[in-house]
Amino acid sequence: xxxxxxxxxxTSPPSASDEHATASPATRRxxxxxxxxxxxxxxxxxxxxxxxxxxxxxxxxxxxxxxxxAFERVDDGSFDILHADAVAQLFSLYFLGTxxxxxxxxxxxxxxxxxxLQLGARTIAFPRAAALAFWSWLVGTGVMVGAYLANGGxxxxxxxxxxxxxxxxxxxxxxxxxxxxxxxxxxxxxRAPGMSLDRVPMFAWSMVVSASVxxxxxxVLVGELIYLYxxxxxxxxxxxxxxxxxxxxxxxxxxxxxxxxxxxxxxxxADALQTFARQRLQKPESVLLAIGLAGVLGFGAxxxxxxxxxxxxxxxxxxxxxxxxxxxxxVLGAAALTMKxxxxxxxxxxxxxxxxxxLYLAGAAAGVLLPFTGLELEGTVYEAAQFNLLALAGLLAGxxxxxxxxxxxxxxxxxxxxxxxxxxxxLGGVTLIAVPDIILGFMKQPVESVSDFGVDGPVxxxxxxxxxxxxxxxxxxxxxxxxxxxxxxRGPAAADDPWDGATLEWTxxxxxxxxxFAESPxxxxxxxxxxxxxxxxxxx
Amino acid sequence: MSxxxxxxxxxxxxRMLFAATALACAAGVMLFAGMLAVWIxxxxxxxxxxxxxxxxxxxxxxxASTMMxxxxxxxxxxxxxxxxxxxxxxxxxxxxxxxxxxxxxIAVFNAQAYIYQQSxxxxxxxxxxxxxxxxxxxxxxxxxxxVMAVIVVFRSLGGRYSSKRHEGVSALALYWHFLTVVFAxxxxxxxxxx
Numbered sequence: 001x002x003x004x005x006x007x008x009x010x011t012s013p014p015s016a017s018d019e020h021a022t023a024s025p026a027t028r029r030x031x032x033x034x035x036x037x038x039x040x041x042x043x044x045x046x047x048x049x050x051x052x053x054x055x056x057x058x059x060x061x062x063x064x065x066x067x068x069x070a071f072e073r074v075d076d077g078s079f080d081i082l083h084a085d086a087v088a089q090l091f092s093l094y095f096l097g098t099x100x101x102x103x104x105x106x107x108x109x110x111x112x113x114x115x116x117l118q119l120g121a122r123t124i125a126f127p128r129a130a131a132l133a134f135w136s137w138l139v140g141t142g143v144m145v146g147a148y149l150a151n152g153g154x155x156x157x158x159x160x161x162x163x164x165x166x167x168x169x170x171x172x173x174x175x176x177x178x179x180x181x182x183x184x185x186x187x188x189x190x191r192a193p194g195m196s197l198d199r200v201p202m203f204a205w206s207m208v209v210s211a212s213v214x215x216x217x218x219x220v221l222v223g224e225l226i227y228l229y230x231x232x233x234x235x236x237x238x239x240x241x242x243x244x245x246x247x248x249x250x251x252x253x254x255x256x257x258x259x260x261x262x263x264x265x266x267x268x269x270a271d272a273l274q275t276f277a278r279q280r281l282q283k284p285e286s287v288l289l290a291i292g293l294a295g296v297l298g299f300g301a302x303x304x305x306x307x308x309x310x311x312x313x314x315x316x317x318x319x320x321x322x323x324x325x326x327x328x329x330x331v332l333g334a335a336a337l338t339m340k341x342x343x344x345x346x347x348x349x350x351x352x353x354x355x356x357x358x359l360y361l362a363g364a365a366a367g368v369l370l371p372f373t374g375l376e377l378e379g380t381v382y383e384a385a386q387f388n389l390l391a392l393a394g395l396l397a398g399x400x401x402x403x404x405x406x407x408x409x410x411x412x413x414x415x416x417x418x419x420x421x422x423x424x425x426x427l428g429g430v431t432l433i434a435v436p437d438i439i440l441g442f443m444k445q446p447v448e449s450v451s452d453f454g455v456d457g458p459v460x461x462x463x464x465x466x467x468x469x470x471x472x473x474x475x476x477x478x479x480x481x482x483x484x485x486x487x488x489x490r491g492p493a494a495a496d497d498p499w500d501g502a503t504l505e506w507t508x509x510x511x512x513x514x515x516x517f518a519e520s521p522x523x524x525x526x527x528x529x530x531x532x533x534x535x536x537x538x539x540x
Numbered sequence: 541m542s543x544x545x546x547x548x549x550x551x552x553x554x555r556m557l558f559a560a561t562a563l564a565c566a567a568g569v570m571l572f573a574g575m576l577a578v579w580i581x582x583x584x585x586x587x588x589x590x591x592x593x594x595x596x597x598x599x600x601x602x603x604a605s606t607m608m609x610x611x612x613x614x615x616x617x618x619x620x621x622x623x624x625x626x627x628x629x630x631x632x633x634x635x636x637x638x639x640x641x642x643x644x645x646i647a648v649f650n651a652q653a654y655i656y657q658q659s660x661x662x663x664x665x666x667x668x669x670x671x672x673x674x675x676x677x678x679x680x681x682x683x684x685x686x687v688m689a690v691i692v693v694f695r696s697l698g699g700r701y702s703s704k705r706h707e708g709v710s711a712l713a714l715y716w717h718f719l720t721v722v723f724a725x726x727x728x729x730x731x732x733x734x
Contacts, residue, residue: 125556177567185560215567220574223677227578230673235664238582301574307581 044112044124045409045511047134051109051179052402054138056481058101059395063474065094066433070467072450074460079451089153091448092246093145096169098391099253099261101141104176104214106398107264108133111183111207114405117505118201120192120523122515125185133179140171154246159232162242166229169249173218173225180211187211192504194523201503201526202274202287203401206267209295213260220301221252247306254383255367256320257300258390262363265356265397266291266331272353272404273335275501279342280527283334290330297324312378318371325368328361347499348419352400355427356393363389366438375442382441385434392430392473399426399480406484407494411511414487418479425476432469436462502527561711565718568681572722575674576729582670590734595667601658605731608651609724615644616720619713622692626706631696634709638693641716645686648723652679671730678719678726685719688712 032040041047069090072081082090112134116124124130147153147168152161187200187208197205228245231238239248251257270291274281281287297320303311311317335357344350366386370377377383400423407413440462445455453459497506506529508517525531583593594600618637625633652675661668692712695701701709 125560181560181563181567184563185556189556189559212563215563216570219567219571220577223571223575224578226673226677227575227670230663230676231666231669235666235669237664237666238669301570307578 042127042131044116044127044130047124047127047130048109048111048113049409050134051105051112051137052398054141055102055106055109055398056402056477058097058141059106059477060474060481062094062097062102063470063477065090065097067467067470067474069094069450070433070463070470073445073453073463074467076451076453076455076459082450084451085151085157087450088155088448089148089151092153092155093148095253095387096249097145098387098395099258100169100172100176101144103261103391103394103398105137105179106395107207107210107261107401108176108179108183110268110398110401110405111203111211111264112179113409114401114505115183115186115204115207116190117408117508117512117516118204118503119187119190119195120504120517120521121186121190122517124182125190126182129178130182133175133182136175137172137179140168140175143168144172154249155243157242159242162245163229163233166225166232166245170222170225170229173222177215177218177222180214184208184211184215192521192523198285198288199523199526201267201505202270202281202284202291203264203267205288206264206270206291206295209267209291210260210263210298213263213295213298217257217260217299217301218252221249224248244306248304250306251300251304253387253391254303255300255363255370255386255390256298256303256317256324258298258387259294259324259364260298260300262360262390262394262397263291263294263298265360265394266294266327268397268401268404269353269357270331270335271503272349272400273338274527275404275499276345276347276350277335277338277342278345278500279338280502280530281334282337282341284526286330287334290327290334293330294324294327297327313371313373321367321371324364325361328357328364332357332361345500346420348416348423349400349404349499351420351423352396352403352426355423355430356397356400359389359393359396359427359430362434363393366434376444377441379446380441381437381445381447384447385437385441388430388434388437392433395477396423396426396430399477402480402484404499405505406488407498408505408510408512410488411494411509412488412491413494413498414483414491418483422476422479422483425479426473429469429473429476432472433466434469436466436469440466497529502530504528507532555707557707557711558714561714565714568718568722571677572674572725575677576725579670579674579729582666586666593667594734595661595665598659598661598667600661600731600734601655602731604651604654604658605727608648609727611644611647611651612720612723615641615648616717618644619716622709623706623713626696626701626709627703629703631699631701634701634706635693635696638689638696638709638712641689641712642686642693645682645689648682649679674726674730678723681722682719685712685715688715 038046038050068081069087072079072087112124112130116122144165147161147165148156150161150164151158152165154165156162156165187204191200200208228239228248232241232245239245270281270287303317305312363386366382366389369375370383370386403414403419440455440459443455443457443459445453445459494510496508496510498510499506504521504523507521521528586593618640622634622637622641625631625637661671663669663672689712692708695708
């Protein structure tokens, strides 16, 4: 198999003919093209785009699942849309899928494509491993969905499919860990000369923070999956068989662990706000600290209700939930100051970034109430609301990142006006999903249930509104996909620096050449491109 | 036209492999820490004593498990010897040390197989599922270390390392130190505390 990549330690950009220059005519093989070129690629920008495309497709599918579940809850007296046996599986698929098949790969894809460019690196560290991570994740996700379809998710009735689910989910997690390892190693070892860690762009910093926390927390999940598999496959004595599985893996998709997946939203927002404010980011040390703090608070492997029943109501859990408010507040503060001092340009990525930041803040705020036992919010749809606020903040940030860095990756630019409208639609959709669930949570409507709530009040209206929110958001994501396909493939050519950016990725051509940069850049501040522009103006 | 920054001097070769190995080891430590934590939690839930936790009639061979620990300690010494030898440009000694790593790995496999055979632990019990999962995961990690060692031996013999560039050997040594530390924890929890 031929891998198309650039070795990180290469001192000069490879030319198209390098690969076969020394091969004899007998051993020379034609370079792959078309589909095989994408399948065998080791180019970090292609791998990243594959991640993003698949994650957005999964997002649409999962939002449809969310809508079905919400509309099924409108009438809690009967099953109108779904079969009773499918409901628990679909809830599980929605929660696990949104995190492991949408948010995590979306950010990992953006990071794989963009972080080397932000760092002035020729490629990602271990490009073959990055490609392996993507394909393993894709295969794992496909098999996992297949296992769900065969009634094999947590609590599923088909024992063989449950075993298959455990193996596939394990593969998905390991693949994401491998991808995170490549990104973290890139940030730690392949930065341009002069780029100390405090000069790393905020998205790259948020990715190394997120990747580090995931590398320290998700192996615990892998270990539990190994236990669960062996126990379920042979004896079903230790973990409660198929019914017990959900309890041992749910910690990976609830706060505080959920923060670890969504931290890159803060990094993207800080980068985009700086660019569109046309002003150096104010209080950058506070933003670095905020992102680091968000990562530390996102280490959730210790919050395992299946093992320690009251851990979510402990004093520490409450204190950390309050602490989780700090990072988005600090980033918002720095962003507001930057916007105030700058000359803001309201581009579509900015709106997606602001929307994601506000939802992140709302999700963190919602989490403050959960540890209080007196409110009895645990086990209600309030938890689903907090999940949606945080996870869908990640989705919106990921889409914003695609629109922000897309012109650099494709060399073309979609229509900004329609994407601004879609940003507002996305924010509205998530609000419609989450706000009714927050109200219903206080009314004690149970989560992961669609029948016999025994709840009084406007339950039907609120559940219907939530369902409409899912539909609206699914349409918005479909709209983004359509506009991106049209704009990035057939749109007008994008300039090398289409947003008047401040970081290294905007110094190279759109799309970048093989090896990313014609010459290795030297960095003297956190905004190297601003330095160049100021120097050019001084010369003039 | 692209904006250009002043060209930089040739950068030093990045220590990617060592950094990635360190991150992978940290992840591996968390993997085993999590598995041991679940083991301890379930053991506590079962009564907190080895009599209540392990099935009746099961005797884990103490000598074999202690031998495994001693072998792993020896493997760590071999790994570090390989690093020092390569730093001295002594490729032969480095290759011998890394080859011994593989031999030690096989010895650990052998001892673990002996324990599996002699202990009579059944996988379809609560204890058995956890026992085989935990020790099997360690064997998997050990296999990765042995594969790395074989690659390093061939690269060493092929002249790919020098006294100034032997990152692969350093990364291998780090990984084997990780394996030794992890096995010490597994040994203490599974074979000593029981």
